[in-house]
Amino acid sequence: MRTRFRDRRHSLLSLLRTRLLTDAYWLMAFRMFLSVPSFPGARYTARRLANLYLGRLEVWRGRTRLRSRPIKLNVEATNICNLECPACFTGVGENGRARSHMSLELYRKLLDELGPYLFQVELHNWGEPLLARHLVPMIEEAHRAGIQTTLSTNFSFPFTAERAEAIVRAGLDVFGVSIDGARQETYEQYRRGGKLDTVLANCRLMRDAKRRLGSATPLLIWEFHVFSHNTDDIERARALAADLEMGIAVVKGWVAGPEWDVERRFGYFADSSPFPCSYLWHHAIVNNDGGVAPCCGTFYREDDMGRVATATGEEGNPTFREVWNSDRFQTARRFFNERSGSAADHEHICFECPTTKLWERYRAHVAAGGTFHTFSGAHSANDTFNYFWNRRPTGSEARRRRV
Numbered sequence: 014m015r016t017r018f019r020d021r022r023h024s025l026l027s028l029l030r031t032r033l034l035t036d037a038y039w040l041m042a043f044r045m046f047l048s049v050p051s052f053p054g055a056r057y058t059a060r061r062l063a064n065l066y067l068g069r070l071e072v073w074r075g076r077t078r079l080r081s082r083p084i085k086l087n088v089e090a091t092n093i094c095n096l097e098c099p100a101c102f103t104g105v106g107e108n109g110r111a112r113s114h115m116s117l118e119l120y121r122k123l124l125d126e127l128g129p130y131l132f133q134v135e136l137h138n139w140g141e142p143l144l145a146r147h148l149v150p151m152i153e154e155a156h157r158a159g160i161q162t163t164l165s166t167n168f169s170f171p172f173t174a175e176r177a178e179a180i181v182r183a184g185l186d187v188f189g190v191s192i193d194g195a196r197q198e199t200y201e202q203y204r205r206g207g208k209l210d211t212v213l214a215n216c217r218l219m220r221d222a223k224r225r226l227g228s229a230t231p232l233l234i235w236e237f238h239v240f241s242h243n244t245d246d247i248e249r250a251r252a253l254a255a256d257l258e259m260g261i262a263v264v265k266g267w268v269a270g271p272e273w274d275v276e277r278r279f280g281y282f283a284d285s286s287p288f289p290c291s292y293l294w295h296h297a298i299v300n301n302d303g304g305v306a307p308c309c310g311t312f313y314r315e316d317d318m319g320r321v322a323t324a325t326g327e328e329g330n331p332t333f334r335e336v337w338n339s340d341r342f343q344t345a346r347r348f349f350n351e352r353s354g355s356a357a358d359h360e361h362i363c364f365e366c367p368t369t370k371l372w373e374r375y376r377a378h379v380a381a382g383g384t385f386h387t388f389s390g391a392h393s394a395n396d397t398f399n400y401f402w403n404r405r406p407t408g409s410e411a412r413r414r415r416v
């Protein structure tokens with residue numbers, strides 16, 4: 014088994030080396046290798062930087078068993094939500110796993126083990142973080158450990174000046190607010206059940222709390238997801254955001270089914286380029302129940318790579334590291350060396366993932382003499398979303414309450 018992995022790794026290495034000086038891709042890859050990512054608010058310790066480069070080296074070498082730890086962590090502070098957004102697993106009432114709040118015990122365990130390596134903790138995955146029971150101490154503890162903290166909220170629920178101050182005081186760095194429209198009738202088409210007036214009033218509370226406490230953080234960002242029904246609201250949203258002292262990010266929203274903006278007038282947050290999946294080497298996702306997902310696209314418990322247990326005798330592993338190097342994670346990383354395997358491997362969520370397949374096509378292209386610049390075939394964020402949206406793990410009894 015080990016020899017097979019080594020052979021595959023060597024074939025990837027030789028492929029990389031043959032292109033090294035002849036392909037502009039490698040100059041770009043080298044620059045990317047050395048670049049230091051920007052996480053305002055994080056402490057750039059020697060340990061974090063050493064781990065960052067070790068992780069990149071391990072990607073480069075096609076390693077499946079890692080000595081590096083993730084540099085980013087998403088925790089699902091809670092998977093409960095108050096809205097019914099139609100292209101969100103939570104919004105359509107999917108029963109991928111039981112609804113709960115992440116315990117502080119689990120969170121602290123993760124911070125103890127991974128905190129020295131992390132640049133960023135994001136406090137949501139598929140739920141509404143501001144409904145989480147332990148949100149404020151979670152922010153405080155990560156902030157104290159010198160980790161950048163961020164979250165995204167729908168902000169459409171009762172909120173108070175005191176809570177706003179508590180979040181500012183806790184040291185949150187980035188506070189994203191999902192507001193997909195500048196008028197109630199457009200906003201509520203995607204944010205079903207949401208009240209725009211409430212959201213804007215809450216944003217004012219955050220702005221005012223920052224002013225009162227003389228704090229430059231958190232950075233307030235209006236996240237405007239563009240759909241066919243709200244394109245006329247963009248300019249009005251920009252003006253409102255400026256008034257609320259918020260930055261604004263206008264990015265295309267994904268939809269179930271084909272791309273809605275065929276002329277590509279709007280851009281997604283990121284479309285795919287051929288690279289090994291960053292989630293598998295650098296970016297971990299831990300759900301409210303301790304389940305470790307391969308990436309943020311997955312939703313079902315059955316697709317977890319393992320589980321971090323907090324008590325003896327509980328299902329799962331006592332450390333995150335054991336899950337990070339579990340058979341399922343190693344199999345997923347191996348697909349980036351060679352996309353093959355047993356029938357069970359073919360059921361693995363990463364096997365048919367657009368990112369895995371793109372990398373396989375890219376390698377074949379380079380092996381046939383092509384270059385990064387002559388390669389075409391990247392997929393859009395909408396394709397990736399639909400892969401996850403339409404997929405059900407074998408044996409899952411998943412069903413949606415709303416469609």
Ligand SMILES: C[S@@+](CC[C@H](N)C(=O)[O-])C[C@H]1O[C@@H](n2cnc3c(N)ncnc32)[C@H](O)[C@@H]1O
Nearest residue numbers: 100137138139140141165166167191238266267
């Ligand atoms: C599942 S949400 C959870 C956080 C929070 N409940 C919220 O909505 O901001 C995670 C992120 O996905 C974004 N999101 C939800 N539906 C989307 C869509 N159709 N296209 C792009 N982003 C979307 C949200 O705006 C948020 O930034």
Ligand code: SF4
Nearest residue numbers: 094098101104140167
């Ligand atoms: S507010 Fe966020 S978590 Fe809730 S349904 Fe909408 S996208 Fe999903």
